Amino acid sequence: MPELPEVETTRRGIEPFVAGRVVRELRVREHRLRWPIAKDLARTLAGLRIDSVARRGKYLLLESRRGALIIHLGMSGSLRVVDASEKPETFDHVDLVLEGGNCLRLRDPRRFGCVLWSTDPAHHPLLRHLGPEPLEGSSQGAYLFRKSRGRVRAIRDLLIDGRIIAGIGNIYANEALFAAGIDPRRAAGRISRARYARLGDAIRETLREAIEAGGTTLRDFRGGDGRPGYFQQSLKVYGRRNAPCPRCHTPLRGQSVGARSVFFCPRCQS
DNA sequence: CTCCGATCCTGATGGC
DNA sequence: TGCCATCAGGATCGGA
Incomplete structure (x- = not known):
């Protein structure tokens, strides 16, 4: 489902709640997405401050000083900010719990999305070969x-x-x-x-x-x-x-x- | 290099 | 109402 406009809408929706926040905990209920979620991802993210939320094509990047969390929503994925105490439903595969009680929740019934860590996102294999952004520069x-x-x-x-x-x-x-x-x-x-x-x-x-x-x-x-x-x-x-x-x-x-x-x-x- | 089909998975929809 | 086939917004991979 999500193409550039949906991903950009998501980016704008979550950024105010995520940028400048510190990750308290990562909860993974289902790690089998398009690519498996790394076992040590929770350890990588704990205590990390997210500086900004960027978008590259259909990819979202939660950027920090040490690297970025790359999220793709696949065909059926969506991200929402919810209260960390709210009960997850079926297909709510991942929670990124933030200091302050909010939680970024990934829902993806078809599991074509992904959640990956990269210390150098611009050169990550998934982003490296992406063409130009259609909304940047002069007309394409x-x-x-x-x-x-x-x-x-x-x-x-x-x-x-x-x-x-x-x-x-x-x-x-x-x-x-x-x-x-x-x-x-x-x-x-x-x-x-x-x-x-x-x-x-x-x-x-x-x-x-x-x-x-x-x-x-x-x-x-x-x-x-x-x-x-x-x-x-x-x-x-x-x-x-x-x-x-x-x-x-x-x-x-x-x-x-x-x-x-x-x-x-x-x-x-x- | 380029192109095309198969593929991962679940839910919605429409026909009978 | 139920069952079954078909289709879906993505993107990679392998083979021609």
Whole structure:
């Protein structure tokens, strides 16, 4: 579920409760996530002061002087700040208990997320090959145009590849391609520079609006403050097969490309 | 290097 | 209401 806007919403929700706090204890009820939680992680974290909460792509980083705790929410993960005395439910796998009585609680039914310690997060294997942040620097259109030359894969697949550009998943790839008027199935290498310029702007606009709305809540996403996101109401094509195109009212199409779905307007996107 | 499919796991949904 | 198949927001890995 969580793509860049949901992770950023989470970051903003938890930061006021986490930054500047000292870790009292780590409680791990289930260590079998995407990668197992290290046995000695509790010892590593105890007494550590968390200086700030950063985001890189879909990764959250709880930064300290000695290193960072890297958290990924996978498909079904969420983080909330709760009172440490609150009883955990099923799938509440990890508690980071803080001095003062608050607790950062990770819930992840599908267990595709991870919790890892790194003394040098920028060079950690999971982050090292990540592409640029779509919301930083100038528009990414020229960059994407350059990276796409000679590539035959669908543009949707290029956009959700974190090594090309970080943080974009299937929902926002589909939404940005609609905004830019590009068919998600088109070969990435055969799209013009001008269209990439439009796409770069569409990506930023789409992500910004989604963050402003608090992310997209499909099923059970909640921000760090426990509130749902409201961007779902703003989705123009994702999940809306056969619904009228918001621009021209032609029925939207939905089909599988590779392992996941694309949604698009056959008239507005070519 | 690039691309594609399989894969980890559980819950929601829709058809019958 | 129940059962079963299908699908899901991610990202790595291995093989072609």
